Amino acid sequence: MNKVMKLGRRNFLKASAAVGGGLMLGFYIPAGNAAAAKDAEINAWIVIGGDDSVLIRVAHSEMGQGAMTGLAQLVAEELECDWNKVKTEFVDPRLNITRNKVYGGMATVGSRAIRTSHEYVRKAGASARIMLVNAAANRWKVSAADCTVKEGVISHASTGRTLTYGDVAEAAAKIAPPAEVTLKDPATWTIAGQPKMRLDMQEKVNGKAFYAIDVQLDGLLYAAIAQSPVFGGKLKSYDETAIKNAKGVRQIVALPNAVAIVADSYWEAQKAVRALPIAWDNGGNENVSSASIAKFLDEGLAAKDMPVARNDGDVEKALAGAANVISAEYRVPYLSHASMEPMNCTVRFNADGTLDVWAPTQNAEAILGAAARSSGIEPLKINVHLSYSGGGFGRRGGAAPGDYVDQAVAIAKAAGAPVKLVWSREEDLQHDFYRPISSAKMTAALGPDGMPVAWNTRISGHSILSTANPSAIKNNMDQGFLVLFHDNVYDVPNLKVDYAMRNTHVPVGYWRSVNHSQNAYFRECFLDELARAAGQDPYEYRRKLLHKAPKQLAVLEACAKAADWGKPLPTGQFRGIAQIDGYGSYAAAVAEISMNADGTPHVHRIVQAIDPGYAVNPDSIKAQMEGSVAWTLSAALYGEITIKDGRVEQGNFDRYRMLLMNHMPKVETVVVPSGGFWGGIGEPGGPAVVPALINAMLAATGKPQRSLPLIKRSATV
Amino acid sequence: MINLNINGVDHNVDVDGDMPLLWVLRDKVGLTGTKFGCGIAQCGACTVQINGVAMRSCVMPVSAAAGQPITTIEGLSPNGDGKVQAAWVAHQVPQCGYCQSGMIMAVDALLKTTPKPTDSQIDAAITNICRCGTYARVRDAIHDIAKA
Structure with a gap:
């Protein structure tokens, strides 16, 4: 059963009919059917079925x-x-409006899903448990204190009576929730803390998992889009005679900075939009190049009197008097x-004034907001159908303002029909909110014992905050850009960090691990340069x-131990190590590599350790740590978006290369939850991996690698 | 009209012969388990089997698939519990899951010809992109199937 059907089960019955060619037609009938009659909503998060099923609402994106x-x-x-009876549904963002934000923030960014909501979702569970037990006690006319509960079965030991959650759910729903609840000591957990199988696994292996791009509707049309290749450019004109005979094409929709073609199939729309001659007003940015941006950032590295984020001791004085100064x-x-899953959005304007929207997202509330803003329809009349998102990594939350939603609304409105807009991979790569380009100049002085006595860091780059939340920028400072340095x-007794904000016309945004992704590389690799200069083990x-x-x-230490740091490796193999903190967690990595003849690294093994405070699902944590290795190795080895004539040069995976099976190293993860805090897991795993790798290369070659990616690939290959 | 045999069922579709099989499957036949990722046969999200051989359907004109048995993720096994699928669940391979239909179809095709693949045979045959980075579990799962 797909997510939309799950979501709709209580309030709607989705009737589906398979017609010619297996096309699924979905329509919706208001609730009131017998099957749902016994479902009882105990609180905003939990619905218990008469069949003892447990529906748990999830307010974050998967x-x-x-x-x-x-x-x-x-x-x-x-x-x-009973864990085996648990099902989930995503929270309809309208409920967060009508229920006074009971679901908290729904944005699934910053590795926050669990670390910011663990307390209120656990309280919801505990509160519901008390209500259910009280309902059973009331029925038996006994004290709730004499009742016990295990796996959804409430027992009264002295009389041997039992009731299930389903038996008392309706009554429990009418009981006032307890004023206070006591949460369990995580040391006593039996469901949390366990490597439970993921609830979405089965449908992700049989093709039934529902993603927004999969929605099918009666009368659905398809749209492909061409956006101004130069960021900030506008549509000037297009020559529709070039596609006047194109099969299946229904309409050309001009948008301020794009042209969309609506057709009977996506293929026909895509073919036509590629054949359409379009003239753009480039808006003055058509001469910007990677070289001009590099120069702009270099000027930032050299600029005087930039805003300071941290200044311990007196760095200038310490550096001026030092004998052993290292700079990089x-x-x-x-x-x-x-x-x-490329950006996509399906929009249907309904005759009754309501709107249906399907879109992959990391923030259902942001999709609702974007749809309301662009359609002019009030939010409570907009049904955002939630689905799994085929990746996200920051693109579908945070700084991204719902660009693909705005477009789909405009196109569907113009078409007078439901429309599914799908970006081509080229549009996706060329109209992203990119991990910012960034440069760091670091200078350190070593004392007689080889340890740093002064460390000065200047970072020059494009502030994400200046795009995402410009009013938060004060005195040209974006503290987040300096993470791992300002903190x-x-x-080091004399330590200074300052920032040259160098904003370009290229949109930037939150990319998995965000500023940790580059700052971990800067800091941890420079530190290895210092250790090497001091002749010390890193x-x-x-x-x-x-x-x-x-x-x-x-x-x-946990990571070094797991990686056998200090023990001999086979000839030709070398280790590197790094550590970071971020997203509320602590992580370290050791890389084992050998050097290929062409100077590129062969990564044999990555050993990682993470302390996320509490490990809610240890296998999910390992999976995230493994995935972070692939994510970050893709970036370190190949990742590079370059700019020419104001536009992105890379168009698809042939030029924006990804790590494949053949270069995936062995990954071992040790999870060392120390308790007392709640850290994230999606993003802390990546940042230490790159410096561990580069530091292993330093150990192997004696040469620092001060720019990424390691394997340059000309955009014209 | 083009006749297609998909998962053992005949379908007549009224499309131009140059429409890639991917879009016929998704937009015309309604089988959305096969995914669009790149459109240029780089990522493998669109992988289906034709005569049991893994093919990237985003660049395959539908005319080339006419009359041949086409298997998509929906038809790989009657209950979605084929050996690759079962191993995927056991190893908890998918994360976002978007690439996994193609990954599973490619692995299933590899195992048809090479039931006990070496690491280098896996590397050569499985070139699908998984942005979540499930590669280590994909490899472990393949070796587990081979051992069975």
Whole structure:
């Protein structure tokens, strides 16, 4: 059963009919059917069925990270229900309006799904459990204190009576929730904390998992789009005579910065939009290139008197008097998210003034907001049908303002019919909100013992915050851009960090691990340069500098131990190590590599450790850590979006290369939850992997690698 | 009209012969388990089997598939529990899952010709892109199937 059907089950019955060619037609009938009559909503998060089924609402997006299962585990743990009877549905964002934000923030960004909502979802589970037990006690006319519950069965031991959750759900729903609940000690968890199978697994292996791009509707038309290749450009004109005989084409829709073609099939729309001659007003950015942007950032590295984020001691003085000074400049390029499911959105204007929207998202509320804004229809009349998202990685939340939703609304309105807009991969790669380009200049002085006494860092790059939330920028400072530096935990007495904001016309946004992705590389690789200059083991060097940071030190040591740091490797193999903190968690990585004859690394094994505080689903954590390795190796080895004539040069996976099976190393993950805090898992895993790899290359070759990617691929290959 | 045999069922579709099989499957036949990822046969999300051989349907004109047995993820096994699918569940392979239909179809085709593939045979045959990075589990799952 797909997600839309699950979502609709209680309020709507979806009747489907298979017609010629197996085309599914979906229509919706208001609820009131007998099957749903006994379902009882105990609270906003939990619906118990008369058949003892447990429906848990999930307010965050499931884009592969396992939040849907993990959040359900937390609720089920406190609810004391039968895990085998748990089903989930995504929260309709309208409910968050009508229910006074009971579902909290729905944005699934910053590895936040569990770490920001664990308390209120667990309380919902605990509160419902108390209500269900009280309902049974009332029926038996006994004290609730004399009742016990296990796996959804309430027992009264002295009389041997039992009732199931389904038996008392209707009565429980009428009981006032308890004023206070006590949450379990995580040490006693039996559902949470376990490597439970993911609830979305079966349908993700049989083709039935529902993604927004899969929606099928009666009378659905398809749209393909061409957006201004130069960012900020506008549509000037197009020559429709070129496609006047194109089969299946219904309509050309001009948008301020794009042209869409509506056709009977996506293929026909895509073919036509590629054949359509379009003239653009480039808006003055047509001469920007990667070279001009690099120069702009380099000027930032050299600029005087930039805003300072941290200034411990007196760096200038310490550097001026030092004998052993080391300086290096590091650079990273723009990167694209390239979610496997391209941007898409289906919109249907209904005769009764309501609107239906399907779109992959990391934030259902943002989709609702975008649809309301662009359609002029009030939010409560808009049904955002939620689905799994085929990746997201930051593109479908955060800084992205719902561009593909706005477009689909405009196109469907113009077409007077339901329309599914699907971006080509080329549109996806060329109209992203990119991981910003960034450069760092670091200068350090080593004392007589080889340890750094001064560390000065200047970072130059395009602030994400300046796009996502410009009013939060004060004095040209984006603290987030300097993460791992402004909060650098290494004990260096004279430490300064400042920032040259260098905003370009290229849109930037939150890309998995965000600023940690490049700053971990800058910081941890420069640190290895210092350790090497001091003639010290990079692991021991870090240990000394982390003496005031016990969590970071513990995870570093756990990783080193798991990786047999210090023990001999086969001839020709080398190790590198790195550690970071971020997204509420602590992570470290060790890479084992050998060098290929062409100077590229062969990565044999990555060992990682993570301390997320509590491990809600240890297997999901491992999966995220493994996936982070592939994500980050793609970036380090190949990832580069380049700009020529104001536009992105890479158009598809032939030029924007991804790691494949053949280059995926062995990955071993040790999960070392130390308790007392709740950290994320989607993003902490990647950042330490790249510097571990580059540091292994430094160990192998003696040469630092100060720019990425390692394997340059000309856009014209 | 083009006649297609998909998962053992005949379908007559009224499309131009140059329409890629992918779009016929998704937009005309309504089988959406086969995914669009790149349109240029780079990512493999659109992988189906034709005569049991893995093919990237996004660049295959539908005319070329006419009259041949086409298997999509929906038809790989009667209950979605074929050996590859079962191993995928056991190893908890999918994350976002979007690429996995194609990945599973490619692996199933590999195992038809090479029931016990070596790592390098896997590397050569399975070139699908998984942006979530499930490759390590894909490999483990394949080796598990081969052992059975």
